[in-house]
Amino acid sequence: MNNIIFDFIGGxxxxxxxxxxxxxxxDSLPNVTHIDKMQSSFxxxxxxxxxxxxxxxSLRYTEKEENEKLKAKQPDxxxxxxxxxxxxxxxxxxxxxxxxxxxxxxxxxxxSKHIQHGMKYLPAIARQLFHSRDIDEPFDFLxxxxxxxxxxxxxxxxxxxxxxxxxxKYVERExxxxxxxx
Ligand code: HEM
Numbered sequence: 001m002n003n004i005i006f007d008f009i010g011g012x013x014x015x016x017x018x019x020x021x022x023x024x025x026x027d028s029l030p031n032v033t034h035i036d037k038m039q040s041s042f043x044x045x046x047x048x049x050x051x052x053x054x055x056x057x058s059l060r061y062t063e064k065e066e067n068e069k070l071k072a073k074q075p076d077x078x079x080x081x082x083x084x085x086x087x088x089x090x091x092x093x094x095x096x097x098x099x100x101x102x103x104x105x106x107x108x109x110x111x112s113k114h115i116q117h118g119m120k121y122l123p124a125i126a127r128q129l130f131h132s133r134d135i136d137e138p139f140d141f142l143x144x145x146x147x148x149x150x151x152x153x154x155x156x157x158x159x160x161x162x163x164x165x166x167x168x169k170y171v172e173r174e175x176x177x178x179x180x181x182x
Contacts, residue, residue: 011048016179026173054130054142096170112165
């Protein structure tokens with residue numbers, strides 16, 4: 001799946017119906033009622049309000065042992081019971097990008113425990129990270145999560161922890177869009 005470009009299209013139609021949009025920091029996006037997630041090469045005609053592109057890329061910070069634990073625990077997207085989804089585009093600031101890779105890993109994991117905390121919410125939450133920074137997009141990351149309606153409180157709890165973390169001090173734009181599968 002590496003290097004395949006995906007489009008997240010916000011508009012009036014799509015597989016996912018928007019329930020709520022919250023702009024946490026930075027500029028918002030125009031409101032839409034539906035979102036479609038598809039491989040860019042499959043799009044023949046763009047009819048949406050906006051489109052955000054991202055690629056599934058290689059890991060930057062995850063260490064071997066963490067990766068093995070993740071692989072054992074993380075579910076695939078598209079589970080029947082996971083009828084809720086969250087699409088959260090994120091942009092980090094210049095201070096973050098000016099750090100060296102090892103400094104960023106320290107903030108993300110030693111100080112913020114992103115992976116350690118996140119792991120506790122698997123397999124309830126299925127996730128996929130898309131990278132956008134290197135393809136000249138408005139956000140650095142597009143994050144996508146799927147879960148059953150009864151696991152929404154747990155997902156919100158995890159987000160609460162993350163948004164209090166050192167890592168999130170570097171977030172300058174974040175929009176949280178919640179959806180239900182049509
Ligand atoms: C559900 C449990 C979660 C797990 C297991 C998890 C795990 C991970 C891992 C392993 C990485 C590092 C990828 C790499 O090595 O490059 C990562 C990156 C990231 N995650 Fe999570 N995560 C979770 C939830 C979240 C949530 C709720 C958010 C909030 C939107 C989030 C946002 C991000 C972002 C933006 C990155 C990229 C960070 C960067 O490269 O600077 N994650 N996550």
